[in-house]
Amino acid sequence: MKTKKKNEDIQFEDYLKRLEKIVHQLEEGELTLDESIKLYEEGMNISKLCLDKLNKAKQKIEQLVIENEEKYSTKPFSIKKEEDTANGV
Template identity: 45%
Template sequence: MDTPIDDLSFEDALKRLEEIVRQLESGEAKLDDAIRLYEEGTHLRQKCTERLDAAQARIEAIRLDSDGRPAGVAPFNAG
């Protein structure tokens, strides 16, 4: 891979992660290559998770007043 993981867009990182999974599932990679792919995949998964968490933190939910009209926004709560 030519582009550092930190410089990849979320979509490109996810696409690369999918390629790695396909390669590992095929069972054709030599042991050293499989280990390198696994490590790269782990790093990609971590970066994708960080980007999703950051995006989720930016999402805001619209609060409604007692009459059902928008009354402001509050941080998104996925719980």
Template identity: 40%
Template sequence: MTSRKKSENLSFEEALKELEQIVEQMEQGELPLEQALQQFERGVELTRLSQNRLRQAEQKVQQLLQQQGQSELVPFSEEPPK
């Protein structure tokens, strides 16, 4: 195993931080092709992990709301209230 933690042991925040570092490295455009491909693959893995962590958090919130008598989540509006 490399110095990176195994993906399943990463928190959402750790995965996001590593993903941001990968994006920064790749945007610089100085990585050799093989290393860029490895970083891209790791980025895909971290993206999937992050999406799963968010999905799990959403399910937990839904369960908690159901326990409190609310049956569904209301989508967050990007527009400020009028």
């Protein structure tokens, strides 16, 4: 008997492949309304799972900061600080 994988065990890239397949099927326009709705719902669920995985990955990213020539520390990655730096703020 085939067992379903837990969401945490499925790779982000596998979710994207499935999402691309769903989009392709919906764009073909050969599905019934019920089939289209079912695939759309699946796609939205996969989209949410992808967003959750991206948010978890973002939390794990750390930026290396040089305190002195010989001492390093890490701090949480911050998109806002990166944008401020890029904009000269």
